Amino acid sequence: MRYISVIMIVAILAGCGSPPDTPATVITGKAARAAVVYLKDGLGHEVTTNTSPDGIYVLNTNGLQKPMILKAVYSNASTHFAVSGGNTGTVNIDSLSTGLLSIAVVGVNLLELYLTIKIEVLTLIVKVVDALKAAL
Secondary structure, three states, X not given: OHHHHHHHHHHHHHHOOOOOOOOOOEEEEEOOOOOEEEEEEOOOOEEEEEOOOOOEEEEEOOXXXXXXXXXXXXXXXXXXXXXXXXXXXXXXXXXXXXXXXXXXXXOXXXXXXXXXXXXXXHHHHHHHHHHHXXXX
16 A cells, blocks of 8 residues: 555656746847847748847747747847857847957948858857957
């Protein structure tokens, strides 16, 4: 009888477990209040969200191909950009990230880059931006 009780408890507890490990794949960060944040992966798939009142955004990147480029469009129509080599982590989209990206792709219009990005080009850009960040 004692063994039956233990087996029943184990069976009940096994049914109460959490779902299988499916780690959340999100990119989060800070942009500005009243911004719309767009993310495009290396294959051209795009997701979007609005920032919270304090400028925080969270984008689900599940199923998207890294690397990624992000764009924040503000209520006054100004735009900032950033890149990410992964599909998780924190990426702030601000004047610093835009400046680093501008240095990495000297002479290229960032909006045009966002609209026409290719995975091979984006991979190289991420490496240059990461090197620039490391040099700061």
